[in-house]
Amino acid sequence: MGTPTPGPGKFSQRTDKAVSEANRDLPNAGYGEQAAYQEQQQGAKMAQDAGAPAGASFSDLFGNPAAGVTPLGAETTQPDTPVTDGAALGPGAGTEALSSSDTSGDKTRMAAYLPALMYMADNGNSDAARNLVRQIQAQTM
Numbered sequence: 001m002g003t004p005t006p007g008p009g010k011f012s013q014r015t016d017k018a019v020s021e022a023n024r025d026l027p028n029a030g031y032g033e034q035a036a037y038q039e040q041q042q043g044a045k046m047a048q049d050a051g052a053p054a055g056a057s058f059s060d061l062f063g064n065p066a067a068g069v070t071p072l073g074a075e076t077t078q079p080d081t082p083v084t085d086g087a088a089l090g091p092g093a094g095t096e097a098l099s100s101s102d103t104s105g106d107k108t109r110m111a112a113y114l115p116a117l118m119y120m121a122d123n124g125n126s127d128a129a130r131n132l133v134r135q136i137q138a139q140t141m
Helices: 018-021 034-044 058-062 104-112 115-125 126-141
Strands: none
Touching: 034 126, 104 126, 115 126
């Protein structure tokens, strides 16, 4: 069972309308407060239910979203690049083409934390800390 869906008629109406109806009159208003409240409400602009919000549409703001979609049967824009480029097997560059940066800087930064990690691995009861120390030592040695 899930959450029951609202039905037709009065049950499909928004709930914030009930709140606005309730705010038209002050409950338990003192002498003269109701008249002052009504006068303030008449002076203030109240929101009107106009259906769709006024203003620009999505297409007006961002353009046609379908314009950037390449159809499935479209001609390729890179005819000299094989489909398997970046894969471990097949023609084209291998998985090394997917590496976006040199990791030598990461190794030196990890080596700076090695003494603290070694202390944690030796004094704690953590296999994960010992394995991390071993991995860093293997990469930096």
